Amino acid sequence: MTNKLNKNERGFALPLVLLLLVVMTIMGMTLVTITSNEHKANTDKDVSQQSFYAAESGIAVAKKWMMDNTSTLSGSQSNLETRGLKFCKASFFPNLKTATGFHFDSKSLNQVISASGDEAKRLSKFSFEYFITYSPNSSGVPTIKTKTVASTEGSSVTQGTAYKSAATSSATYYTIYSCGCNNTASSCRAQNNIIIPLEAVVTLVKE
Secondary structure (H helix, E strand, O other): OHHHHHHHOOOOHHHHHHHHHHHHHHHHHHHHHHHHHHHHHHHHHHHHHHHHHHHHHHHHHHHHHHHHOHHHOOOOOEEOOOOOOOOOOHHHOOOOOOOEEOEEEEEEHHHOOOOOHHHHHHHOOOEEEEEEEEOEOOOOOEOOOEEEEEHHHOOOEOEOOOEOOOOEEEEEEEEEEEEEEOOOOOOOOOOOOOEEEEEEEEEEEEO
8 A cells, every 4th residue: 555655656746846946936036026126216216316406406507697697687588499408398397388598508517516536427427407588478488577576575686786676676587497317418318318307486676
């Protein structure tokens, strides 16, 4: 009786080992996939966050430019895309139809943030591009909009005596559109890179 049972059990170990091997292989591949996806998600999050900071840097640089060049922020605007606007497009902003404005610029972060060594190399891989327009109307077209304001409203940008808070002043609204990118300013392209758009409304108050 014993010999008969042993004979029936011959070859049972091999299929069991193969089954366990398949199960362990599937579990291993699943674990590797999950780990890889989590690593990629964390990397994408870090890159998006740095691109967001780059866009914020663009807004800060644009405000500084406005403070130094208030005399040029009036009159007619031009199509900035035909003048060389690279990756910060009007299509990134739901309330804007056309990238017409007064001024645009683009820089890599290492050009505006002092750093050296590995930090400078890392900053060089991120950039921003911004453009300045009149704030758009309800149709998404940049249009001059002014109103009379009291001195308590103040202004977000002041320069000299031409633009300052007064008892009764005329306020003009501008919008800065800025895009941060995970590539250099010269190489960034919407179809290849992560681009984070931001906008900020700036009020210039003229006495």
